Amino acid sequence: MVQGQGQDDLVEYGFRRVIITITAVLCALLEIVDTTIVNVALTNMRGSLGATLTDVAWVITAYAIANVIVIPMTSWLSQQFGRRNYFAVSIIIFTVASFLCGNATNIWELVAFRFIQGLGGGALLVTAQTIITESYPIAKRGMAQAIYGMGVIVGPTLGPPLGGYLVDHFSWPYIFYINIPLGIIATLLTLSFVRSPKYGEKLKANQVDWIGIVLLASFIGSLQFVLEHGQQDDWFNNKLIVLLSAISVFGLILFIWRQLTYKHPIVNLSVLKDGNLRIGTLMAFILGFGLYGSTLIIPIYTQSVLGWTATDAGLLLIPGSITTAFMMPIIGKLIQKGVPQGYMIALGFLIFFLFTLMMRNNMTPDTGVEHLYWSLILRGIGLGLLFVPITTLSLSTLSGKNIGEGAAFTGMMRQLGGSFGIAIITTFITRFNQEHRVNLVAHLDGSTYEVQQRLLLLQKGFMSKGFTSNEALNKAYQAIDYSVMKQSTVLSYMDIFMYLGIMFLCCIPVVFLIKKGKNKINPADAMH
Template identity: 90%
Template sequence: MKKAAVAADDDLVEYGFRRVIITITAVLCALLEIVDTTIVNVALTDMRGSLGATLTDVAWVITAYAIANVIVIPMTSWLSQQFGRRNYFVASIILFTVCSFLCGNATNIWELVAFRFVQGIGGGALLVTAQTIITESYPVAKRGMAQAIYGMGVIVGPTLGPPLGGYLVDHYSWPYIFYINIPLGIIATILAISFVRSPKYGEKLKSNQVDWWGIALLATFIGSLQFVLEHGQQDDWFNDSLITSLSVITVFGLILFIWRELTYKHPIVNLSVLKDGNLRIGTVMCFILGFGLYGSTLIIPIYTQAILGWTATDAGLLLIPGSITTAFMMPIVGNMIQKGVPQQYMVAVGFLIFFFFTFVMYNNMTPDTGTEHLFWPLILRGIGLGLLFVPITTLSLSTLKGKHIGEGAAFTGMMRQLGGSFGIAIITTFITRWTQEHRVNLIANLDPSKYEVQQRIATMQRGFMSKGFSSNESLQKAYQALDYSVLKQSTVLSYMDIFLYLGILFLCCIPIILFIKKGKNKVNPADAMH
């Protein structure tokens, strides 16, 4: 049986032109999916005005896509087996592309949200399936490099979204952030049909054997959790009855889902794979990696736009050099893995470099920070992420065998996405709360009886009077300007706190690496989904 499985894997290895085309197809599909998670962020204001939606309504454009993504990722292995990997992959690309067209033509906000949810179902499937296809196309000795090539799309994608979205919105209109997917989706579909092959699967399950309850419970608890994370801060968390109700549903849904998957003969998600110690540690590290990746991708553009007054396009372009650095690092890391460099060391160095990035950002943040203060820290971030993604993934799967590798890959992908959701929710919550706290503390130090405070108010008052305002109007505007200055400074202090604690979180991850057992180093994620 083992020899047959190995022979089947060898049959899927590609060479020359075919492998290049399959690699391009898989990376293109991974990029399409991940760019779409962030490209809409800079277009929400335009969507809101065009479709006559409220801020709460338009936030569902992001939430619906994220919920669908996280629901479908752990089901990907099972769905590939049921329908055949190539068929499932091609169908996912077509679904994603058609829904991109429908999103661009939506006439109201709820049409757009519905199409984004279905688009997320197609997109989430692309991630894990693309990873499996690209790795199994390479011989075992070169699969570290294959993971590195795939990793370029996963790490670079989130930072390409904002500048690309900003450019399309500024020069065209918001539907074009969806229309841009259509030609790329058509090309990817043709290439996938022509070149991608499916492995031979075992017997498919009959309809009465399908874990329908598992699917329903997975969708219920993941969907509820994602909603709570996306909307918790703006709805005041557990002071809101809907958030409280969905939190209870999340907990009970998770408990019932675990019970169902552990007791059913044909589970939709094989939880027994988590008995592997390396995978358990790897899922924790993937969660933290997603936390840092998506969290920092969120707060840097917000900081540069809200505090420094940059445009959306400029804020997005700031992230590009760091992304290029990560892309440059990926093949180097893949080559190091092939040469047998211990991946634990790479992960430790990656976490340490990410800590240095957060420490430098903590020290450089002011209301007047320039590009020159942010460029090199973001290069450091790019190096750190490059050293983390591939080694964490391969270490997580290093002691798994056969089809369990694909099931493990689905868990690492899901935890990275969930880490991003938790990161964004926690960071936005603490920015709001710490800004209020710092504002109270700063105002407490602004004693109107102090000579320095009186001098500053008088100077600002004279400045407004020179522009033609009356004495009383100028005094009122001086107080408003001082209050704005305090708010701005308190916001900067909250961002500094975020970077400080984010750095400490990554520093604390280094000792966890000691618990990883030595695996077979040459990981074969392509045994996945057999």
């Protein structure tokens, strides 16, 4: 093995580099697949753990909160413990938590283990990227990032179909058990092949910004709880919601003050003085909102309303994600040629708006796969036009180590946007559902000829199956009630897509605030 000097100390060649690349991509995939694999299993988890839709959404949210808390602290933690050790310990935490998730006996145990799994997982993504980058010589780093980037894009797509297959053929705990053999292999490979860079001095325990860590965790955790439980706990009429809202607001203010004044901050906020980074983090937030929000609705709609299997619900998302993966290298090339990212982002938001419009128009209680297929391809094109341009734009006027810190911000805001999206969308689905149900029932006048005829037909149908006249009438009422419920659910999903679309449309003018940066930024720096 040949080695360069200085910053090339970690460059690997031949077999070692192949193994390190495989290890890092495997770990990034583990983390990303686990973000989406649970989406298709939510219905089964609700059944076997006796949980509500709001409770079960916490399985996704707890993981996301833990990710968001860890991502900004990752480079700092690597320096404290040495990168190889930190990476290996993260994989072990992730793997052990996966085993515990599969063995959870109630919903809150599962949520607690998912949180721990997220603490391990958040580290895998950012550290895997750094390890890949440093294992390649500078001339080949673009290629290294392309390999990593494809993994990052394909990951969310593998989740739902893989989850669906495991749920349909085994049971939901297997979506967690599948991580165990992969985690063990990744740990052994990491300990054998990955090396740590030589860092400067470590902070002593009394220099560590423990207060900052506590403030970051309390601000994000409280905010998330308020978003998740506000709807069912009647928002600000509930004392706990009021208390946690206050903790969240003061936690944020104190956290910002602490990071700006402390000598060794865990998150460098001064990097946000850059205008393009501020616009980029806002757009990353919106992107996360739309990306995770629509990924939440589509499997629930196809399973609970259309009655699809979990596997079919997962497979539906594949063509769109392949489209995104296909577009990534093309868009990377366009950015390198100097096509302004602003134009691509504006086009991406417009295409995402058209996707929400198509979804809204095609949603019925019995929509066929052919009506959803093209709108999801459109979503794939929109995501391709948003993902890399938003990240490269955010970093286009930064330099040096600020690029890494800026990338951590966009990654964190994308995750936070996803958490907000899931929380707000579950809240509004409940609200819209109640409204539509009330309106539909108001129009169902039992004395009208149409309703009478429908009841009579249903009653006759049930009587032909051997029910008595009274039983058949009860069944007929239940059937009408069920179809009202289905209609009101579909109408509430249509509303959600309409508002998502309006939100994306409103983002287009923000593009005009972008300053001209050094447009040919290396996409390698942008793939966080």
